[in-house]
Amino acid sequence: MRDCVIVGKGPAGISAALYLKRANVNCVIVAKDYGALEKAHLIENYYGNKASGLSIAKAGEKQALDLGIDILDGEVIGIEYNPNGGFIVKTNKEDIETKKILLATGKARSKINVENFANLEGKGISYCALCDGFFYRKKKLGIIGSKQYMLKELEDLKKFTNDITVFTNGEPLEVDVDGVKVVTDKITKVIGENRLEALECSKDVYQLDGLFIAIGTPNAVDFSKHIGLVMNKNDIVVDGNFMTNIEGIYACGDVVGGTLQINKAVNEGMMAALAIKNSLKNI
Ligand SMILES: Cc1cc2nc3c(=O)[nH]c(=O)nc-3n(C[C@H](O)[C@H](O)[C@H](O)COP(=O)(O)OP(=O)(O)OC[C@H]3O[C@@H](n4cnc5c(N)ncnc54)[C@H](O)[C@@H]3O)c2cc1C
Structure with missing residues (x-):
């Protein structure tokens, strides 16, 4: 069983993984693509780096891989409670048993934009x-x-x-x-x-x-409906430790709303990772 599955390899997910791995937490990232940064042509307001969003995202991914972090290219299609404790993260490749989950899935996209929907x-x-x-x-x-x-x-x-x-x-x-x-x-x-x-x-x-x-890959709204996460409109509600209303499920970055920027996502990834690391001590 994994200690933590991180969903997403954007700034929030990668930042969290760097802290978790260095704290010896057995984590894996599952991600389907590079998220919002794929669409950002030029980032000028992130510390020490003026580059395209994609190159920043790839640099983050390389940093994680260099540290030995496992990254599974895949889609998370469901989250279920594990009868043996913790959760089962169902992906299109494999099911992963884990004690904790960190949702760093980015901004939930809107659903179909047609009249009366x-x-x-x-x-x-x-x-x-x-x-x-x-x-x-x-x-x-x-x-x-x-x-x-x-x-x-x-x-x-x-x-x-x-x-x-x-x-x-x-x-x-x-x-x-x-x-x-x-x-x-x-x-x-x-x-x-x-x-x-x-x-x-x-x-x-x-x-x-x-x-x-059930369009595309499930996002925060879909997960919330399935497992009962409390949402504020399209944002997952978290406490000061970035934990959702479900014990053991955390969320950070764009998916929790607020200022949708890399700086914030990176910071929240760190904060969530530290909270997860501390909570694992008690298991
Ligand atoms: C056009 C554009 C320009 C921008 N310009 C700037 C800028 O200049 N400066 C700045 O600071 N910010 C900018 N941003 C915002 C910035 O990109 C985001 O704030 C940041 O990427 C959020 O990081 P995140 O890790 O929370 O989410 P994301 O970077 O969106 O990452 C989400 C991750 O979750 C994964 N994921 C989601 N659902 C699933 C699933 N079911 N299964 C598997 N994987 C899943 C995705 O594949 C992705 O890896 C811009 C955004 C856009 C769209």
């Missing part, structure tokens, strides 16, 4: 198959997504109904959905006044009782 969130639109699938037994369901995370949610929904349609919203389907109906057209509108009634796509309208969102 926001109005019906929680009114037929759900983010967690395991939590809400039960309300839709034998009903007509849609699920939006095209990758491994969608497949995981789809498997959970199949326990409640066999009338499910996958909507990829124009993305290529990357997984085998084993005979489930798939619509690859762009989604244009969500229909319904006080409750979801249908999904309008570019070529047709599909009547639905429920719509589940």
